Amino acid sequence: MKTSVGRFFAQGLAKMRSLWMALCIVVLATGAANAQSFAFSSFEVEGNLRVAEGTILTFGGLAPGAGLSLAELNTAGQNIRASGLFESVDLIPQGNRLLIRVVEYPTISRINIEGNNRLNDAQLLALVQSQPRRVFTAEQAEADTAAITEAYARQGRINASVTPRIIPQSDNRVDLVFEVVESPVTEVERISFVGNRVYSERRLRRVLETKQAGIFRFLVGRDTYSPERIAQDREALTDFYRSRGYIDFVLQNVDVSLTRERDAFLATYNLREGQKFSFGNTSLSSEIAGVDAADFTDLIGVRSGSTYSPVPVDVDITRIEREAAARGLNFVEVDARLSRNPRDLTIDVNYVLVSAERVFIERIDIEGNSTTLDRVIRNQFRAVEGDPLNSREIQESARRIRGLGFFEDVSVDTRAGTTPSQRIVDVNVTEGPTGTLTFGANFNTDNGASLLASYRQSNFQGRGQRLNFDFSTAETNQSFGFGFTEPQLLGRDLRGSFDLNYGTTDNENALYDTETLRLSPSVSFPVSEAGRLSVFYALEYTSLTDVSDDASIIIQEEEDAGGVWTNAVGYNYSFDSRRTGVNPTTGYVLRFGQEFGFGDTQFIKTTAFAGAETSVLNEEVTFRASVQGGLLNYQEGSSRVTDRFFLGSRLMRGFEAGGIGPRDADTLDALGGNAFSVLTLETEFPLGLPSEYGITGGAFIDYGAVWEVGETSTATVLSNDAIGRAVAGLSIFWDTPIGPLRFNFTEPLDVQDFDETRNFDVTISTSF
Template sequence: MQNVVGRLWSQTVDAARRLLLAFLLIAVGATIASAQSVTVRSVTIEGNLRVADGTILTIGGIDIGDTLSTAELNDAAQALRASGLFESVDLIPRGNGLLIQVAEYPTINIINIEGNARLRDAQLLQVVQSQSRRVYSPAQAEADTAAITQAYAQQGRINAVVTPRIIPLPNNQVNLVFEVVESAVTEVERISFIGNRTFSEGRLRRVLETKQAGFLRPIIARDTYSPERVAADREVLTDFYRSRGYIDFVIQNVDVALTRERDAYLITFNVREGQKFEFADVTVRSEIEGIDVSDFQDAIRVRRGATYSPVPIDSDVVRLERLALQKGLNFVQADPRITRNERDLTLDLEYVLVSGPRVFVERIDIEGNGTTLDRVIRNQFDIVEGDPFNPREIRDSARRIRALGFFENAAVNTREGSSPSQVIVDVDVVEGPTGTLTFGANFNSDTGLGLVSSYRQSNFQGRGQRLNFELSTAETNRRLAFGFTEPQLLGRDLRFGLDLSYATTDNENALYDTESLRLSPSLSFPVSENGRLAVYYAFEYNDLTDVSDSASQIIQNEALEEGVVTNSLGYNYSYDNRRTGLNPNAGIVLRFGQEFGFGDTQFIKSTGLAGAETKIWNEEVTLRATLEAGHLSYQEGSSRVTDRFFLNSSLMRGFEAGGIGPRSTDLDSDLNITDDALGGDSFAVIRLEAEFPLGLPSEYGISGGAFIDYGSVWNVGETYGLDPLYNDFTPRAVAGLSIFWTTPIGPLRFNFTEPLDVQEFDNTKSFDVTISTSF
């Protein structure tokens, strides 16, 4: 019994002890909770000089009478710190009051950048977000430091070091200084390729915008590394391969690495070429009832056996969809579908005419054009509000807007309009500079050293009009030229031009002087996909002055007519498929024009050019052939030396200006030859040339060439009873070697010539330098 009573007593004591402990814990918790909360009866704020007490309470979310827990006090302190106004914040409860102690960040007096030489202050301050007379923020200063460092990295100076410093001033102000230690340019030392079998590294490097560093580094900036440029290079390289039949070409990755010294980049393109495909069957099929596909079949240009390229496919799609519109068939889309034939590496191409969604253009919104008029941008669209929506037309319009050259950036996007069947086209542009004023010098082996000043404006008064003015003077001539072009006359693809030129020559290289004035308005318009026709009127004044007594008797007789005024009408037709043809490695250019003089002087002046170009040996060698000719015939009057053709170095290399062609003999002696060439009413030249690599690093931009020129100029017309030398067709031939050099001032060409067939009194030359031109 005693044991039972003992156990009961022991259990009762334990229960009482546990109950007492629980009461004690509850009491202690209540005391702690009471100590960790405060009822705000008053607030004292210390340390604030600029920020008002009310603003601090508002930021912290504190009101008189609030009961705040420790967590709520911490939240208020964090809110005040996050405001960026205070360097330190403390909230201290005192009985029923609250003490807020703050230390304000200083305000920025001025912002300076020191140590910079390669980038100007104005360039760097554009990326700095800290501002004078605003509160200094360490976080913003660090962000500004990163932005300045990035600006240098974009210039290829990735090792530049930027350090922010603050200089204390009275009244809680500071000067913020960014100290810059500029590094040398980190160049692209090498661009290499892995997986390329068909094209050499040199050929592929010429495709890319990024270039390897070379000895022209001080004036060429494309050898600095730019992620944006490399991204564009990926697209360009892909387009290059696929336009040459490699439909499966992919860039597996682009490896960009720094050298150990961090002074150069090594870029490696890892590519997979795949196989080259050609087109096989090319057909048109319609999934829309009632459409006769025969007309559509005749409209396509891709043919069996042609190398695959997405470019002619896109052109065919545009052609087919436009044909559908001409037939009154709206919302018809041409869907190109390709079937692969792996065995013979061919592609069957089928254009399927399908019904597109019935969506209309609600409106076209244009923003960002502060100078360029809306209509200039709208003229690049083939659609207007209310027309059926065609995504391809929108993409083509965006391409044309960018091609204007007026904008640093142009984005064309679409969004849903007021209903699902309506689309709004948004055009956002960032305008760039469109005018240039230049002063400089040039050199031509025919005319010598000259000074040039010019003004060009490609977007005159924001109307898309072109205006140019040029004044040049050389050792032997002076020229003043003015030109104006309206590319969209009456809102159509009708180009109006007005050209005015005035030129004089002296007897520095001839025994007579000339003076000429020409005024010519013109209209030009497309007549086919690759052809364009121009018509024009020309008013021209020509005079021969200061004729030396030792000049040719023919020239002296022509000078007796003094100033001659001619009026003429003419046309020029041009055809060029080098950019739009089916073969990216070949193209042809055709030009033909005639000028018809009327009035007191009646004549027909005909000129023509036919050129072809192709690339061979995996596009390492370019072959060109050009035939150029002209003929001048008079029905009333006769030609003068100011009217006839002369062969300069751009037409036939290896001769001085006027170095070949008819020359006059003295009446008493067949051997008394004047220095002046008479020119001819007819000329013809054929030029054959090849351009090839020299094995030099591609970054030098130097290649070689070889050429043969064969041709002549003949037939003076009125000879006044004299018998000029070489008045009949007397061919000349020269051969030579060329060095092509792509420089920042333009593509230069150095020609070294050797005569093969020349006449006794021709004036030859063995070397000349010109701006390299094609066709």
């Protein structure tokens, strides 16, 4: 029979109270005054089953013949109770003998969780501090109850109830049972803002990690209330405004309340935006004798008239301090002194070179990394033991450690060293999961539906290495990928990678199948704050198989060559302004690469991409523009359909797969081209729907072409020239919890006779 913990111990408390009153009566009846002392020649203990008599006397500090006052006798009883082993303790003087009557707490036989479905037994038992074969206490049981209740609250189930029960067993043992009544998720029903004039609620909600419950509330995890997530949102909202010039922005408070039915949260962000400031004059001066500020003036990147943000200021400071260190000027810091001009809403920035405290790093202590090796964390520090201490660089190192993504929490602090001129850097981390196993599905109108599986480990064996396996199978193709990356090759800022990819196609829209294998080791490294260069070697095998007799003579001739192995070396350069975060509303990306084939097959393959994006109308509308192209030039050998460029809907919308470009005049097989180029202009804008739906609209124009098959035998090739095609269209973007969906409705503006157009396509990608 289950007995509630409260009733069980209420009865014990009443019993203890009555026995204590009896003790007082006995003492008064024998004429013992408060000043009376006792001397007991013997002790008798009753009620102890597991605890030895000697142990109890030791707890109380009792010894035969020792004189005890009434206060000391009371203290002895309190000490025995403080052991936590007894439900009640009574000390009853009987002449020269002291009777100690105890009632031991029961021992826990088993601990069970009942009624739980959302959290399994292993998850909940890990929170319980009560243990089998140990003494049961009501206080610990109540603490365990609170821990389980809190675990459900973190999942958004704040109305879940947990009741501890005890089931008496023989030999003063009990079974401890936590009865759980789970509740539905208490969602964040509404997120609202008070005091926002510049940015709409829809735009501000996109900044927050917490999401408002929408039509997919049964799938979204971020629409549950979490105090930790709200704290992150406060910082994110503050960073959002201040990076856009609102330096006086204040988030006054976040009011979170429950509805009357206690089935949903209402979150209200009360804020004061302030006014928007721009950069005014910038200058650089020096307060260090012998250091000329003019030597560093060219390093200032902030420009007058641009929107104020602390990010470019921090970038300038870091750039100047590093240059000073490179010139051998240690213990130099840059103090950015800001001067407001309220009349024209500008901020003047004066970078001042000042002397820093002459302090060195004594050592770097790292704690909390049970899996990650120390060197992985140390590699994020630009300085080592014995170097001058730069507080800004320490903060940057902390950001880099957080950026690894290995840790749930990171703190980096300094404390006094063994001498006044030394500091110890303490790094405390809390490790989090770094591996993911993903199963998913993908659909697009080019390749149909496909199933995906991938495993990714971003901290392989605690060395900071990345390992990934990817597999996908679809109606028309299958692929397998393996990748391994060492981010600190040879202990330097060199990223070494090894990639292996294998794929086959079973083309339903072509009369042949393909097989490709590519193995490519590479090394990449930064060449500027936003630029990166990689060099690589590639070994590739391509094969055409199962070519139909009805296929193009060009493809049949390419099949006769059998499987072809190629060797190549190359490089890729990328420049991404978003890496610095200097302008949060505008970014641009440049990519350029070349691959040089050598050996029996010699070629140069060049690809380039340039894209830009900007947000206007208080970031409600986004404009994107991109231009990209490729050129494949063979000196020895010739290209095949496995090598040439094809324009699918990912690059050029409004066409079937292989529906644009050169094709055999007799069979109309798509042949691809040795050159292509595409220009895309696109905009995305709100449709006036509630933001929790995640639906926006878009419009686009694509203009592009693919051309030049190369030398052929007797076949006639259609559309082999660089003749551009143009399509326009409308898009609907739907950001769902199961993946982003995009619906494109297209209308051809300028196409060729043999092109295969498409008026609608849809893509969806999901993982679970």
